[in-house]
Amino acid sequence: MKKKAVVLSSGGIDSTTAMAIAAQEGFTLFSLSFDYGQRHRCELAAAGRVAVFFNVDKHLVLKIDMGAIGGSALTTDMAVPKEREISDVENDIPVTYVPARNTIFLSYGLAWAEVLAASDIVIGVNAVDYSGYPDCRPAFIQAYQAMANLATKAAVQGHMAVRIHTPLIHMTKAQIIQTGAALGVDYALTHSCYDPSPAGLACGRCDSCVLRRKGFQEAGVPDPTQYSI
């Protein structure tokens, strides 16, 4: 029987590439997305397209309330920064940082993994392009895994050692795109923009668009994204 993996899926380049790697490794896929009041909610439609593309066993969208906690431009009406220098994009912790987001997302992944009797959780974090996000670093992931192995009935009763997979953690955006392209990922299905137009076009100017454009250029892979500028 194939092993099950819970894959956190945002519908963006990173999580989609992480899913492609998990598929290639032979896991049965369970994709998990979050409707957390993010202003770029068309990423949820992208996550749905990606789930169909990879023929996942189940795609679960959890509606969770992070806007009430506040603290981020992604879940409140703070302005999303535009046209920042690439050096700032790569080194700052921006206002689009969502407090404890990966901690919360992984915790739901852990809960679902326990219910599914899965021991593998896949998250597409990377420490290169998002060096400013504390919860994208290897030290955080290692500490999370150690905690997870003390957190659940399955782990404690000894029949499930939780493993957090971060296949992209040391890749640049360009390497991620090259890896996914080699695995046949159709990046036209994915969405990255933090501040899309009402019609869903990428703004081309937020941090996420800037990193996406630069990634495709450096990868030498055609960028299928429709930008509004």
Add this chain to the structure above:
Amino acid sequence: MKKKAVVLSSGGIDSTTAMAIAAQEGFTLFSLSFDYGQRHRCELAAAGRVAVFFNVDKHLVLKIDMGAIGGSALTTDMAVPKEREISDVENDIPVTYVPARNTIFLSYGLAWAEVLAASDIVIGVNAVDYSGYPDCRPAFIQAYQAMANLATKAAVQGHMAVRIHTPLIHMTKAQIIQTGAALGVDYALTHSCYDPSPAGLACGRCDSCVLRRKGFQEAGVPDPTQYSI
């Protein structure tokens, strides 16, 4: 200025006593409750009463979707077990176990703490009466705290060392009740039953009622609870 603490509040005996201890220690209180599809939703009304009793600075109820994950009698239509032997109640991991619940709750607590610039999170877990729950044990809490200190912008930038307070972790239910009673807690405000009647009366027979009744008896404190049997 008084230090802020985020207190996870279920409206039950344990979290209410933990809040009383935090109040006595001089923290400004921010209470956090979860509407997670639990069948015993009147605990949310209890958490609201407790917040008023302690004059918290803010009481936040987050609506989160755990029922979609399943795996527990508390969030699905599985039967809540009744009239189990006290030895089973104290030693098993029961079907009322919710996968990764404390991991998820603490993660929201961590997010809110970061937004509030609070470094203290209080959770009323205890490893004595709930020895069967992996996420109530000291080893889990220690691992969680280590992870939390790598998870957030505030922790990583060095101005907030997260501390998870578990003042009840080594107390029996009777000791908890004696402690709270000495601090002036009105336990009539609290709610414990997993399967209350439509009018909100405690069933008297679920694990939570069994432990509550036994706790008041052993503490020598009058039990203000209205049980339906």
